[in-house]
Amino acid sequence: MSDSSAVRFADRLNNVETSAIRELFKLLGKPGIISFAGGFPDAAMFDVDGIRQASLAALEQEPGAALQYGATEGYQPLREQLAEFMGSKGAQVLPEQLLVTTGSQQALDLLGKTLISPGDKVIVEGPTFLATIQCFRLYGAQLITAPIDGHGVDVQRLEQLIVEHRPKFVYLIPTFGNPSGAMLSLERRHQVLEMAVRHDTLIVEDDPYGDLYFGEAPPPSLLALSDQVPGSRQRLVHCGSLSKVLSPGLRVGWMIAPPELLAKAVMCKQFSDAHTSTFAQATAAQYLKAGRMPGTLQRVRQVYAQRAQAMVEALRSELGEAVSFVAPQGGLFVWARLTGAGGRLADGNELARRAIEHGVAFVPGAPFFARDPDVSTFRLSFATVGEDRIREGVGRLAKALQG
């Protein structure tokens, strides 16, 4: 292209850069490496047989609909099944209140498209999901970060930031968030909803991990709790996904939003991809209808719980006081901090580089902060690695930390 200026990019591309994590991922092909770097579920646990049966049923019972163009809002039988699924988790949702999206990533994109003008402020957790940061920045958002602790976002600080910045919306992953794994307490959930009403502020609840709990179920979602806080439901968006619990490859997510916002999101989706694959939607609808989801959830919860425990125990025994973390109660991640105790390394980026040399990979924490990165942090995923390999990998990590 050197002799041509035919391709002139839009200004919005100046807001983002190719992520450091993508570069890291290129190293993961190294033979024998144990990877805690991924953010995805274990393919070995996919219910392939159930999905096969569901897709056959879709093509048998509704071939025209499963293969034809569909409504932008979503395939009606799937909207009904998803509304019922939400109901089973305590959230009363009508099918018409729910837009099917191409993975919950598209819900984020549609929120950006419908709500963010260049320069608008959005509050996110520090740390938060990397693709959220990049997605909102592409629309020109100025991101403000609210700090978290082991119980999720610091609500007092969040309220101050809302008052100070009057953001277009607040984006939270209240349950087993990526990367923090933290679980927002019930008390704080109520406070967030009350804050939404008090300051007339839109809250976005992204909830792809909430079903992946290990012991007791987490507190109800903000959406489920919104019945108890008058005026909060109309200031709340909820994003869900089948990616972490059933299959990311289907690309089936959903967004529940106030009617006016949902209508605009539908319009924007029309010009983004017309609609989500009806083939994937009809397959997902048949899967949910067949009643296989509860069994699938029970199975993946159990496996991830065992892996989480193996990782937590190995970290405690192998790294001891060199790291601090809150043991996750669900999700896919341990979020840890290098304490620097005993003069040891306290830089997650440097540890990530050394770790690759020792045959173990993970993602340093800094990129997950929209601003003011805490470079001592890092994220470990236990989801795709068996328990023995987890212990082996954490052992390698300990060696890497020793230098």
Add this chain to the structure above:
Amino acid sequence: MSDSSAVRFADRLNNVETSAIRELFKLLGKPGIISFAGGFPDAAMFDVDGIRQASLAALEQEPGAALQYGATEGYQPLREQLAEFMGSKGAQVLPEQLLVTTGSQQALDLLGKTLISPGDKVIVEGPTFLATIQCFRLYGAQLITAPIDGHGVDVQRLEQLIVEHRPKFVYLIPTFGNPSGAMLSLERRHQVLEMAVRHDTLIVEDDPYGDLYFGEAPPPSLLALSDQVPGSRQRLVHCGSLSKVLSPGLRVGWMIAPPELLAKAVMCKQFSDAHTSTFAQATAAQYLKAGRMPGTLQRVRQVYAQRAQAMVEALRSELGEAVSFVAPQGGLFVWARLTGAGGRLADGNELARRAIEHGVAFVPGAPFFARDPDVSTFRLSFATVGEDRIREGVGRLAKALQG
């Protein structure tokens, strides 16, 4: 929401409005109506058996990949099959030069996202695809229209507009375009490519209909011809789709673009929907690999050719000099003009309203013009209606025109 200002929309939403066509489509549920209004293929011709076998093969041979997260660029076996498919149509494409998109609608969205800053100029045909107009306007494009005739875009006028406006890019549907059905002549294709080089201007070729020819194959695509015009390939984007030839429900399209642009489109897609459904991609890859596409294309070409002929003959015998049109050589549409001969109605919007009362529906032409609408035009799709019903429907149209 009346007592809340929690939802404050982005400025870009002011650039578009809900289309008049959507309102029209709501009337199509009326019992007994014959609809020439759709822009979709006939579901009765979907190769359901072939798609079933392909999806079973995908889940049998590569369940992990088909259901897991995948590369944003696309599922590699599908990229290879699509590159081969393009090769069979005379365009030399490497898999790495091709990005799989969630339908070709997403290719348009990614072009908007990567290239259009608010106020940028884009040249489109007048008339052009309605969702293109809305998609680019959402990104703030100022659309300039180049007129068409029976042989596609008026290249002299196009060149003047390029010189005058220096657009970010020129968007064309050269082969059996929606809504015009026109086929750009071979001579004009060469002229467009030469113009791209002469004025260092990016050309986007959208080609969802090129395989649906009725008699002789159309001239090669701009992409295929770019080998003959040095410097043109690096100023050319080509968008393809399986929607019109195999199944829209898979939502599998693709974009071929210069490397620098493709890389930015991949980055933007990462934050739009992460990747296109791997389940749909693996199914499409297996379908193409099984070698069923040539037979499928032959079958749909034949059926659409018969329907097109039935419509053309009925229009000539029933409406005579009241309408003018060029008989389509492929695609799904007849694009016609009310001549007003004998003092008859010359307003497509009014005819559409009357037609509904007479039990036949179509889309008036005005909304397809980004500016300066020709209200005497209208679009008829013959794709989803059997030949007898086509004759019946055109008869009703004639009655509607009489008053």
